[in-house]
Amino acid sequence: MGKPRLDWTEQISQNANMTKARAGAALLSVSLERNAKETLQSQLLTQLRRLILNRGIPPGTKLPSSRTLAEELSVSRVTVSTVIDQLISEGYLEGRARSGVYVEAELPEQLTATPHAPAYDLVDVAANQPAPPRPFDVSVPEQGLFPYRQWSRHHDQVWRDPESALLTRADPAGWHPLRVAIADHLREWRGLICAPEQIFITSGVVEAIGLIAASALREGDQVLTEDPGFAVLNRALHRNRLIAVPAPVDRQGFDIKTAIQSTPEAKAAIVTPSRHYPLGMTLPLSRRLELLEWAVSRNGYVIEDDFDSEYRYQGQPLPAMMSLNHQDRVIYVGSFSKVVFSALRLGFTVFPRSLLPNVRAALQQTDAQASIMVQPVLARFMQSGDFATHIRRMRRLYAKRQTALVKAIQTHAEDLLVVDPVPSGMHLVAILRPALTLRMTDVEAADRANNVGLSVQPLSTFYTGEPVLQGLVLGFAGFSEEQLVPALQDLAKVLRA
Known part of the structure; x- marks a missing residue:
């Protein structure tokens, strides 16, 4: 049978949605250079016209x-209104009473012809949409139970009548009420006493590394990283000439x-002390103190990447390293992607007071990358207790999902995998038993799993050098027990084949 034809009303609706999406994507491509000779108004006029x-x-x-x-482009509303008025006068746009501003529907064909523009097929576009998360994907938190209603309420309260400070040039350090909320959260959950002025909002760990490189280190400095570890960190260091x-x-x-x-000359070390990524162990106090003493002796820094530390299932989350002595030698990096949702693209970095002038100077050169649109919403979300x-x-x-996955491994794959759960985190590492490693590597095991619709990462790919362990990294946070158990059974089946 052929593909079903769309009803004409559905066709119109899909076309309208696609047009809106294309326009939104096109507007995101607008980039204004504040240090350019051409004014922001002139740049915006040229780019919108094009x-x-x-x-x-x-x-x-x-x-x-x-x-x-104006908010999305971080320019004044006067600048945007002037450009729109100019384009209306030139015939590119038309204003409709009580409706808004539209691109002129009757533009001359010779002006808008683009012979190399791609043709879009509705069915093909739909087919290329991201697939739903597959069991064991480590990047997926629980999405269905997020309090969207409360989040929407906070969003509406912020943007229905926004503060004037939100409509002007934002502080590159981030929205101050959010930094206050983060300081309160760190004090209560991580035992870390810091001032909001020490906190800088980022778009994630990559921007955080860039800011640290510009303010605390020099080009060519050696930075110790964990092996196995988070490959993104190594790439971010390389990008910043470290x-x-x-x-x-x-x-x-x-x-x-x-x-x-x-590496006796190293100037910094990036560690995940609360929960090593991906193996999951906690760095003992004795080693934390040794690391801090080393940083003092080298006049260097410990970069504490506090990855998913909130999710500790026995007792309270452990105190941050930055809460110990020698706080001026620790730079703390946190993220909201695992706690709220990954699309938020917000993180933060806490710097020692001695580095604050350097950080402010670095921001003057690079400007902030984190969107101001969601920062006041997140601030209210945190301050409300939600x-x-x-x-x-x-x-x-x-905690229940971790227990279910461990039990499923012990029940259905005890002859194949060994799991030593730690009371925290959003994933487990299942080590391949010796008998299984004689038949396949963890890369081959992961390939088999992916071929039957599972999303499994081989532990060996987290190593920079020769892998010491062969295992599978299994995310459980974003999947119900009813999904995890049959998925583990499928995994065991393909490993035995």
Whole structure:
């Protein structure tokens, strides 16, 4: 049978949605250089005119309001309104009473012709949409139980009548009420006493590394990283002209004594002390103190990547390293992607007071990358108590899901995999038993799993050098027990085949 034809009303609706999506994507491409010789108004006029001529914004498309455009482009509303008025006078746009501003529907064909523009097929576009998460994907938190209603309420309260400070040039350090809320959260949950002025909002760990490189380190400095570890960190260091030096971890985690034997001149170390990623162990206090003493002796820094530390299932989350002595030698990096939702693209970095002038100077050169649109919403979400309530709810849920996955492995795959669960985190590492490693590597095991619709990462790919362990990294947070158990059964089946 052929593909079903769309009803004409459905066709119109899909076309309208696609047009709106294309226009939104095109407007996101607008980039204004504040240090350019050309004024912001002139840049915006040129780029919008080009988008209309090239059908990046199709004829008949309604533009966002001048206020929305001004917020998204971080320019004044006067600048946007002046550009829109100019384009209306030139015939590119038309204003409709009580409706808004639209791209002129009757633009001359010779102006808008784009012979190389791709043709879009409705069915093909739908087919290329991201697939739903598959069991064991480590990047997926629970999405269905997020308190969207409360989040929407906070969003509406912020943007229905926004504060004037939100409509002007934002502080590159981030929205101050959010920094206050983060300081309160760190004090209550991580035992970390810091001032809001020490906190800088980022778009994630990559921007955080760039800010640290610009304010605390010099080009060519050696930075110790955990092996196995988070490959994104090594790439971010390289991008900032720093030298990443992977250091093997043992059963207790990062060992600074062993690391400096091969790299005595290192100026910093990036560690995940609360919960090593991906193996999951906690760095003991003795090693934390050794690491801090090393940083003092080298006049260097410990970069504490506090990855998913809120999700500890026995007792309260452990105190942050930055809460110990020598706080001026620790830079703390946190993220909201695992607690709220990954699309939020917000994180934060806490700097020692001695580095604050350097950080401010670095921001003057690079400007902030984190969107201001969601920062006041997140601030209200945290200040209201909804954030803490959500974390507590997810801790209970994830603990049950971890227990279910461990039991499923012990029941259905005990001859194949060994799992030693730690009371925290959003994933488990299942080590391949010796008999299984004689038949396949963890890469081959992961390939088999992916071929039957599972999303499994091989542990060996987290190593920079020769892998010490062969295992499978299994995420459980984003999947119900009813999904995890049959998925584990499928995994066991393909590993035995």
